[in-house]
Amino acid sequence: MTDDLVSVLRPLLTAEVRAEAPASGVEPADLEQTVWLRLLEQLDTAGPPADPPGWLRETVATEARRATRPERPYDAEPADLTTPGPEHLALLTARRRTLRAAVRRLPGRCPRLLEAMLSPRDLTYREIAGELGISQGSLGPERAKCLGCLRRLLAPEVAAREARG
Numbered sequence: 001m002t003d004d005l006v007s008v009l010r011p012l013l014t015a016e017v018r019a020e021a022p023a024s025g026v027e028p029a030d031l032e033q034t035v036w037l038r039l040l041e042q043l044d045t046a047g048p049p050a051d052p053p054g055w056l057r058e059t060v061a062t063e064a065r066r067a068t069r070p071e072r073p074y075d076a077e078p079a080d081l082t083t084p085g086p087e088h089l090a091l092l093t094a095r096r097r098t099l100r101a102a103v104r105r106l107p108g109r110c111p112r113l114l115e116a117m118l119s120p121r122d123l124t125y126r127e128i129a130g131e132l133g134i135s136q137g138s139l140g141p142e143r144a145k146c147l148g149c150l151r152r153l154l155a156p157e158v159a160a161r162e163a164r165g
Helices: 004-025 030-043 052-067 086-104 108-118 123-130 137-163
Strands: none
Touching: 004 030, 004 123, 052 137, 086 108, 086 123, 108 123, 108 137, 123 137
């Protein structure tokens, strides 16, 4: 059935496309391919058209008009690029997990010091010193030492991650 329909419609389609394509500015082969695709969709959803030649003429004209429509601007609001998307949030969460895991592996009181500095409560030096039971003056040098340890601990992980990507 489909082979018969194709062989009946092929010469008519070629003639219709030659007539419509130049006026619409579309490549004849593209228009022909689109019409064949529409025929397959028609066969899949509703079966063969009742009037195949009429259906073909109408579809060629419709597809040629569709190709000549000017592009319209998108009226919706553009995406909000100021808020992070799900991919960004997932990467940020993974980085935080990696950082927290590395902080927990540090020696001495470095884990407590850096956890206090990473706290969402945004503690002052005075509050951190009081929480850790050390003088506020020794907090800066202690922090520098802990950050150096953290940097050395994370260096292989960062280098390995950059090499992959």
